[in-house]
Amino acid sequence: MPSLRCCAYNTTIPNHNNDNSSSNNNTLFAHAAVIEEDEWGTLYINTTTASNSNNNVKHQPRVLVNGVDVEQMQSQLREPARLADTLQLVLAAVASEKNVMASTLLQAANPGVAVSIDQAGNIDVEGQGLTSFSFGVMQAIDGDVNLSRNDLTFIDFGLLSSVGGDMSLHNNDLTLLDLKRITRVGGYIHADSNGPVDIDFGALTMVGGFLSLRYNVLTSVDFGNIVSVGGNMYIARNPALSSFQFGQITNVDGDVLLFQTSITSVNCTGVTISGCMCVDAGVELTNCPSTCTGEHCSCS
Known part of the structure; x- marks a missing residue:
């Protein structure tokens, strides 16, 4: 045609x-x-x-359709996408610069330690045989903190006030865990297997994920200013733990696991618990949710 x-x-x-x-x-x-x-x-x-x-x-x-400049309109429609791409590049550059600064600060506070920080801002010093670690003058960490599987007896959290991701502190030799100025942990706190350790949650008010303190030979635990836990509370497998209070905690978005302890009673008054309770036989529960059944507890 x-x-x-x-x-x-x-x-x-x-x-x-x-x-x-x-x-x-x-x-x-x-x-x-x-x-x-x-x-x-x-x-x-x-x-x-x-x-x-x-x-x-x-x-x-120019190509006009009903008085509208088509090319100009297409250019304007493409502009938000170009701006979004530019913004992503700027944010990536800022994140990279923050990670470089964080690495510099941590290296200064821990000479000779190989501190790994990835693009997401996660800090990883797992399994290096460290006996101590300091966060120096760092005030915030966007990602995770992994200090697990070392020989740490002491962690100095310095000026740190916020951790955006998870805190892995398990399998060390801590005798004191003092979170000092930290007010918020966006992910979980995993502090299992540290032997006889005293725990001070300091200024902490919120844990975004689970809170795990198993296998720590705890005799007592004080949750300080914590009001919310975003996952399960694993306080199980501490045979010397004879008493338990929720303190300021008003919300647990998960189960509460307290088996293999010496606890005789638990009072859940004023606490909203979305899951169930894992306790040893004979433990008296007051205003608590139902107990967990099956292998739910024994596998934790």
């Missing part, structure tokens, strides 16, 4: 310059938009640019 051509023009504009040299022949050829029909009957707009005889582009023609 022959193409249908509409609204096209091709105009030659002579050069009125008195210089007749061929190098200055700037005759313009102006081309407008063309509406064409292909062999399948599809209509499309084909545009070209205005140029001179030396093929120097002078003007990009």
Whole structure:
């Protein structure tokens, strides 16, 4: 099928310059938009640019539909995507700079320690045989903190006030765990298997994930200012633990596991617990949810 051509023009504009040299022949050829029909009957707009005889582009023609500049509208529609891409690049650069700074601060506080910080801001010093670790002047960590499987007897949290991800502190030799100024942990706190350890939760008010203190030879536990735990509370397998109080905790979004202890009673008054209770036989429960059944407790 022959193409249908509409609204096209091709105009030659002579050069009125008195210089007749061929190098200055700037005759313009102006081309407008063309509406064409292909062999399948599809209509499309084909545009070209205005140029001179030396093929120097002078003007990009406009395509108007009901008075709307189509090319300008498309450019405006593409702009948010370009801005989003630019924003992502800026955020990535900022995150990279923060990680470099964090690495520098931690290396200064822990000479000779290989501190690994990935792009997400996770700090990993697992399994390096460390006996102590300090966060120095760092005030916030966006990602996880993994200090597990060392020989740590002491952790200095320094000025740290916030951890965005998880805290893995298990399988060390801690005798004191003092979270000091930390007010929020966005993920879980995993502090199992540290032997006879005294725990001071300091300024901590919220744990976003589970809280696990198993196998620590605890004789008592004080949750201090914590008001919310976003997962299970694992306080089980501490045979010397003879008493348990929730303290300021008002919400546990999971189960409370207290078996294999010396606890004789638990009072859940004022605490909303979404899951069940895992306790040893004979433990008196007051205003608590139902006890867990099956292997739910024994596997924890």
